[in-house]
Amino acid sequence: MRRVAIIGTGQTRHARCRDDASQPELVREAAAAALADAELRPADIDAVLLSNMELFEGRAFPELWAGEGAFACGKPCMKVATGGTSGTSACIAAFHQVASGLFDTALVVGFEKHSEGHTQTGMALTDPFWDRAVASGALGNFALSISEYMTERGVTERQAALVAVKARTNAARNPHAHLKSPEVTVEEVLASRMLAHPVRLFDMCPQSDGACAMVVASEECARRACSRPAWVKATATRHEQPYLGDIDRRLCAMRTLRDASRAVYAAAGIIDPLAELDVAEIYEPVTYAELAWYEALGFCEDGGAGRLIEDGVTSMDGALPVNPSGGVLSTNPVGASGVIRVAEAALQIHGRGGARQVDGARLALATGYGVYAWADAVVLGAEP
Amino acid sequence: MSERIAVKHTMDLAWRYASGEAMERFCADLSDRRIEALRCGGCGRRYLPPRPFCGNCRLRMTERVPVRDVGTLVAWTVVHTPILDGRTGEPRPAPYGMGLIRLDGADTTLNHYLAEADPARLRVGSRVRAVWRPALRGAMDDILHFEVLS
Amino acid sequence: MIREGSIHIPFTYAAGRAASRFLVVLRDEGRILGSPCPACRRVLCPARSFCPRCGEETGEPVVVDPAGTVVSFTETAAGVFGLVRPDGADTAMLHRLLPAGAKWTIGARVRARLLPERTGSITDIEGFEPLEATEDHA
Ligand SMILES: [Zn+2]
Ligand SMILES: [Zn+2]
Numbered sequence: 001m002r003r004v005a006i007i008g009t010g011q012t013r014h015a016r017c018r019d020d021a022s023q024p025e026l027v028r029e030a031a032a033a034a035l036a037d038a039e040l041r042p043a044d045i046d047a048v049l050l051s052n053m054e055l056f057e058g059r060a061f062p063e064l065w066a067g068e069g070a071f072a073c074g075k076p077c078m079k080v081a082t083g084g085t086s087g088t089s090a091c092i093a094a095f096h097q098v099a100s101g102l103f104d105t106a107l108v109v110g111f112e113k114h115s116e117g118h119t120q121t122g123m124a125l126t127d128p129f130w131d132r133a134v135a136s137g138a139l140g141n142f143a144l145s146i147s148e149y150m151t152e153r154g155v156t157e158r159q160a161a162l163v164a165v166k167a168r169t170n171a172a173r174n175p176h177a178h179l180k181s182p183e184v185t186v187e188e189v190l191a192s193r194m195l196a197h198p199v200r201l202f203d204m205c206p207q208s209d210g211a212c213a214m215v216v217a218s219e220e221c222a223r224r225a226c227s228r229p230a231w232v233k234a235t236a237t238r239h240e241q242p243y244l245g246d247i248d249r250r251l252c253a254m255r256t257l258r259d260a261s262r263a264v265y266a267a268a269g270i271i272d273p274l275a276e277l278d279v280a281e282i283y284e285p286v287t288y289a290e291l292a293w294y295e296a297l298g299f300c301e302d303g304g305a306g307r308l309i310e311d312g313v314t315s316m317d318g319a320l321p322v323n324p325s326g327g328v329l330s331t332n333p334v335g336a337s338g339v340i341r342v343a344e345a346a347l348q349i350h351g352r353g354g355a356r357q358v359d360g361a362r363l364a365l366a367t368g369y370g371v372y373a374w375a376d377a378v379v380l381g382a383e384p
Numbered sequence: 385m386s387e388r389i390a391v392k393h394t395m396d397l398a399w400r401y402a403s404g405e406a407m408e409r410f411c412a413d414l415s416d417r418r419i420e421a422l423r424c425g426g427c428g429r430r431y432l433p434p435r436p437f438c439g440n441c442r443l444r445m446t447e448r449v450p451v452r453d454v455g456t457l458v459a460w461t462v463v464h465t466p467i468l469d470g471r472t473g474e475p476r477p478a479p480y481g482m483g484l485i486r487l488d489g490a491d492t493t494l495n496h497y498l499a500e501a502d503p504a505r506l507r508v509g510s511r512v513r514a515v516w517r518p519a520l521r522g523a524m525d526d527i528l529h530f531e532v533l534s
Numbered sequence: 535m536i537r538e539g540s541i542h543i544p545f546t547y548a549a550g551r552a553a554s555r556f557l558v559v560l561r562d563e564g565r566i567l568g569s570p571c572p573a574c575r576r577v578l579c580p581a582r583s584f585c586p587r588c589g590e591e592t593g594e595p596v597v598v599d600p601a602g603t604v605v606s607f608t609e610t611a612a613g614v615f616g617l618v619r620p621d622g623a624d625t626a627m628l629h630r631l632l633p634a635g636a637k638w639t640i641g642a643r644v645r646a647r648l649l650p651e652r653t654g655s656i657t658d659i660e661g662f663e664p665l666e667a668t669e670d671h672a
Contacts (some may be wrong), residue, residue, distance in 0.1 A: 019388050022550025025583050042589035058395050058545025068586035077437055116546045128401045128537045129411065130433050133524040134482075134496050144484050144495065148459035151508040195481075197462040197503050241439040245493040246431065250459075334523050374414030389549040389557045389654050398540040408535040 001099040003384045005222035005229030007215050008241055009343035009350075014178040014331045017115040023057065026110050027069030030211035030336075032101030034107065037352075038215040038225060042071035043213070044262035050079040051110035052335035055125070057117040061134075062335075070213070072110040084283065085237070086110065087212070087338020088368030088376035092235045094216040095378075100234075104218045108338035111211035116147045119207060119334075131184035131243070138285070139204065141244060141371065143196035146288045150198070157198055159306040161189035164202045164329060166315055171326025173355035178208040178331040180269040200343035203287040210333035212340045219384065222317025227324040230349035230364075231384040236260040237376045247372050251289065254296035256375035257367065261297045264365075273320075274313070275277035278361040279348045280322045281341040283369040284329060290322070291380040293367070316358070324348070324356040338376065345380050406434040406445075420449040421490045432490035433524075435462035454533070455487035455513035460498060460506045485512055485530055497529035505532065552583035555595060561654040566646065567595040568623045579623035580656070598622035600646040601665055607631055607638050618644055618662045630661030 010033025012018070012026055015026045021029060027050075036040065052062040059065065063079035070077070080090040087110040094106040123137055127303040149155060168184045169314050171177035182201070192201040222229040241247055247255075263272070270276050282297070284290035289306035299320065300308045308314060314322035323329075323345040345364035347353050353361075362383070368376035403411070406422060410433055413420055424433035426441030430449055437444045460483040466475040481498030483506075500506055500513060512530040519524045549557060556567045568577040571585035571626035578585060581595045599621035606626075607616035613634045617626035631638055632647060644662035652658035 019390055019548040020551065021552060022548055022583075025550040025552075055543070057547075058393070058543050059547065069584070073586045073589075115546070116548065118543050118545065123467070124540065128399070128539065129403050129407045129535075130524055131495075134494075139465065140461060140463050140467065140482055143461035143463070144459045144482060146459075147461060147508060150485070193464075195463075195465045197464075199461075211570055216629075218671045243435070243492075245495055246435070246439070310524075387554060387558050391547045391655075393545055393547075395543045395545060396540055397543060398538070400536060400538045403535040403537065413537060457636040498644070 001162035002101055002218040004095045004098045004232045005217055005219065005226065005384070006232070006346040006380065007217045007222050007226035007229050008034045008040065009212070009214045010034030010037055010101070010347055011212045011340065011343065012210045013333035014176055014208045014333060016178065016206070016208065018113065019115065020207035023059075023062070023111065024066050024069035024111060026113065026209070026211045027066045027109050030111065030213040031070045031109050034202060034215050035167065040105070040215060040225065045071060045075065045095055045105050045107045045335070047094075047106045048072040048075055048077040049090040049094045049106060049108045050077065051086040051108070051339060052079060053086065053112060054081060055117070056119050056334065057113055066109075066111060076103075082374045083370030084285070084334060085338055085374040085376045086335055086367065087167035088283070088342060089195035089237060089338065089374070090380060091214065091216070091339060091342045091378065092237060092376060093230045095235055098216050098218050104221050106216045108216060108339055109211060109213040110333075110336035112333035112335040113209045114333065115209050131134045134240070139196050139199060141354065142286045142289065143199045144244070144252040144301040146198060146286070146375040148249065149288060149292055152249070152252050153295070153303045153305070155288065155306050157188060157190060159291060159309055160203055160287040162309045163290045164189045166309070167323060167327045167329035170253040170316060170324050170356065171330035174325050174330070174355070176331070177326045178210070179206050180326070180330065199286060199288070205285045205328045205329075205332040208331050210331065210336055212235065212336040214339065214341050214343045214346060228350050228382065230346035230380045231382070233379040233381045234264035235376070235378050239372050242373050244372065250290040250372060252302075254292055255373060256372065257293060257369070257377070260375045260377040261367070263311060264377040264379045265298070267358035268381070270379070271363070273297060275319070276363060276364050277320055277359045277365050279345065280320060280365040281322060281325060281344045282322060282327070282367045283337060283341055283363070284327050285332070285369065287329065290327070297365070297367070321358050324353065324358060341366040341368060342378055345378070349380050349382050387390070404436055408435045410434050411522045411524070414524070414526045415520040417453070417516060417520065419453060419487065420448045421451045423449050424446040430489065430491045432487060432492055438491060443473050449489060451487045451489035453487065455485045455512060456490050457483050457506070457508060457510040457512050457532070458486050459484040459508060462501050462506070481506060483512065483530060496527060499529045499531040550583065552581045552592070552595070556581040557654040557656070560658050561652040564648050564652070565597050566600060566620060568598040568620070569593070569595050574603070576624035577622060578625050579620055580627055602644055602662065604631065604638065604640060604642040604644055604662075606640060614638060614660065629659060632661035632663040636664060
């Protein structure tokens with residue numbers, strides 16, 4: 001397998017509604033930004049990978065309509081679909097395509113326009129015999145698992161609110177982010193509307209319109225085209241049983257993410273992730289999930305996540321800044337959200353993070369979350 | 385930018401889904417108020433609702449074991465912003481309780497509605513009992529919801 | 535055991551920059567816009583913001599002719615559908631050929647028939663009808 005690096009990233013402005021652009025125009029906005037960042041032309045790209053949630057926009061074959069916006073005409077182009085992990089999975093697929101020697105360059109584009117479809121209905125189309133009669137949706141699904149997690153680990157609503165404050169204040173330094181609140185307080189989070197106990201409005205990710213793209217290149221191409229490539233050091237993806245009730249201790253165990261992170265740490269030679277990682281971009285659709293992920297990712301012992309957020313360890317000036325971008329809690333065009341995690345991690349290695357840059361970031365983790373059914377983990381480094 | 389044009393439309397999507405043998409038997413049993421789980425010959429885990437195979441062991445399951453209609457609340461929430469019912473497209477009146485319930489005799493948990501919607505009265509570990517529809521139809525919603533036993 | 539049902543999914547599709555302008559001009563002026571590609575020099579119709587073949591952003595839209603040529607067609611239970619290349623454009627657009635009972639051939643000359651009351655939709659063009667018929671009307 002050849003060495004692979006990310007040499008350019010690009011994002012649109014993310015917002016509740018981007019009706020100024022059609023889906024292909026939105027895709028092109030991100031794709032063109034990534035090419036400009038990599039200083040490449042469309043003709044320099046060998047293959048295109050897309051990520052988008054089928055049915056969320058009420059349009060079949062999203063890859064058919066959006067491909068031309070990703071400069072895919074006349075090139076190999078396909079969509080990768082693994083639920084919420086689709087974006088990270090598309091990145092991993094591109095890494096594999098270039099690592100294998102099949103292609104020298106690949107462009108990954110993830111996009112979603114939640115404003116154009118009905119996400120809830122799309123999510124309700126589950127097993128008609130069982131789940132559809134008692135469907136809880138994404139929100140109820142999280143909320144159920146959270147009560148179990150809080151009971152076992154003693155996490156509090158206030159600790160979760162600290163995650164929301166961190167996300168929205170970080171987002172204020174990210175020009176692309178959807179929800180930005182530099183002044184938001186824990187009290188405001190705790191006073192926000194209850195959606196599904198204990199999840200409040202400010203605990204939950206938004207539904208955004210937006211796209212994100214990146215250019216993936218072989219070692220030879222990366223060294224020629226990029227002064228500071230973000231090298232792909234390790235990737236892992238894990239699938240799980242599909243039914244919520246078949247999985248033991250859901251957020252507490254989080255077997256998929258736990259296994260995927262241990263696999264990438266081993267492959268990248270990471271023994272103590274909290275000490276060795278410089279920055280992490282993790283897929284946290286709800287505040288409580290970020291706390292659970294700290295434990296699953298080995299940033300702390302099980303039961304230690306509340307202290308980690310209280311002590312500011314994962315803040316911008318902490319030992320391991322988590323989600324300098326503001327995370328999924330601030331920006332969530334689902335098909336793009338996983339691509340954004342990897343692109344933001346790459347941006348940190350590139351040293352192009354602007355106001356959200358973590359000084360001297362050389363080792364970064366990005367993760368994806370596709371309900372309990374999938375988890376992806378990617379480690380990027382300044383050295384191959 | 386000048387005027388923005390958007391097309392609005394409602395798509396009617398017809399679907400048809402075959403249950404497979406395990407779910408067919410489960411539904412037929414419900415109309416007799418009988419619940420059975422399938423037990424994995426590899427790990428011994430008792431799956432409810434029954435699945436045709438154990439994803440962990442990658443084995444087909446055939447051994448049936450009895451399950452009671454009382455169990456333990458493993459997780460709960462009270463939903464204030466309902467999602468649309470996937471059968472009708474209509475929202476369920478809120479607030480309503482939902483729980484993950486481990487029925488006595490099963491190892492996996494069921495997600496289902498709770499009769500209780502007051503957070504102060506819901507606790508992980510509470511004992512719950514199925515409330516059945518008076519006229520059973522052989523479908524999952526023959527169990528209307530679960531009530532908390534005092 | 536089989537279960538059947540249906541579900542209703544509401545959706546919106548934003549036409550975006552180029553298609554919005556195309557639809558507004560069609561509605562307000564009854565004219566059809568195409569987009570010139572600076573790289574391959576083709577005029578793409580209906581108008582769009584970038585050339586799918588070259589990846590370049592297109593230039594200021596140009597008015598193409600309501601008259602054009604049938605590139606291909608098919609007869610279906612719902613009517614006759616054709617790909618029509620308007621004069622002044624290099625691509626063909628899919629639309630109805632009117633009337634359905636006419637004898638159609640590839641290469642037939644046609645002209646867009648517009649609705650008198652237009653809403654900003656591609657169906658503001660009712661379809662394309664034989665050029666001779668429109669000249670007879672004129
Ligand atoms: Zn088993
Ligand atoms: Zn061109």
